[in-house]
Amino acid sequence: MTHEVRAVVARQKGAPVSVETVLVPDPGPGEALVRVQACGVCPTDLHYREGGITGEFPFLLGHEAAGVVESVGEGVTEVAPGDFVVLNWRALCGGRCRACRNGKPWYCFDTRNAGRPMTLADGTPLSPALGIGAFAEKTLVAAGQCTMVNPTASPAAAALLGCGVTAGFGAAVNTGGVGRGDSIAVIGCGGVGMAAIAGAKVAGAARIIAVDVDERKLRWAETFGATDTVDSSRTDAVEAIRRLTGGFGADVVVDAVGRPETYKQAFYARDLAGTAVLVGAPTRELTVELPLLEVFGRGGALKSSWYGDCLPSRDFPALIDLYLQGRFDLAGFVSEKIALDEVESAFAKIHRGEVLRSVVVL
Structure with missing residues (x-):
């Protein structure tokens, strides 16, 4: 039929x-x-x-x-x-x-x-x-x-x-491993970035920094759990993230945009031995160049998060339960x-x- x-x-x-x-x-x-x-x-x-x-x-x-x-x-x-x-x-x-x-x-x-x-x-x-x-x-x-x-x-x-909510939530929690007391910065506050912010809140992050060029999205980010916001059209995002984390940088930085300039921001805005997570989907022609000595010397991890490292059978029911409990x-x-x-x-x-x-x- x-x-x-x-x-x-x-x-x-x-x-x-x-x-x-x-x-x-x-x-x-x-x-x-x-x-x-x-x-x-x-x-x-x-x-x-x-x-x-x-x-x-x-x-x-x-x-x-x-x-x-x-x-x-x-x-x-x-x-x-x-x-x-x-x-x-x-x-x-x-x-x-x-x-x-x-x-x-x-x-x-x-x-x-x-x-x-x-x-x-x-x-x-x-x-x-x-x-x-x-x-x-x-x-x-x-x-x-x-x-x-x-x-x-x-x-x-x-x-x-x-798609988007699980990708963002998982980028922070599954791929980035953000946990209680950690600091996290999320660059790009669309649906995926907002889900990373919400995921960090559920995971117990102490400082959640939202970065965007749109003041309206930054206001939305506060409703999902951002403790601080950075308008990167007016201030240097890397310097602002460092200032908000005692001069060190965030434990986890999520690039939810997927452009060379935002990936570099994520790389430099993380603490030494911190984790940068790329979850924003780049287009095929984009490339990024970083000083290899900086990659070597800063330690930590540069990770790609495909679908938020999600396992649907595990994550979908759990996130629905959090939603029905009023926690997400x-x-x-x-x-x-x-x-x-x-x-x-x-x-x-x-x-x-x-x-x-x-x-x-x-």
């Missing part, structure tokens, strides 16, 4: 997206059909539309999603129809690759997505964003991309765990709720820095 659904499609580079009829097949072996309830509008979807990820147009956009499993294919045991799930980028191999065998499944080298294509009405195959494609009434994923969470959670809030303001990331045909206008709001997340609610 094929399901006709409304979905947001990017047909060509830089062109406005459109809401079109998309054909979604029933799940095959190891797959699940999910009725999407909510999906966040992430800057990565805009990068897909702009050709910044791949050139495999047309794209079925949307990847920060929560919904209900409608049906499953042969051999699926992870989830069942009726389960409330948050979707993640990739199903883990389950122990076949060396990362999983070595006890680091968040680095799984043999991940998978659904094998059966979703198509336009004329049969043209679509490339689903991050293997999900959830700006749609229904989507087809590998069953391992579905993580069950507490069904009492708001779908609009839960959906955001699928997941709903605070939802700036507005919109319809499918408002995604293009939501992209414009991302450009203008007006939202943390617009969330499509179906």
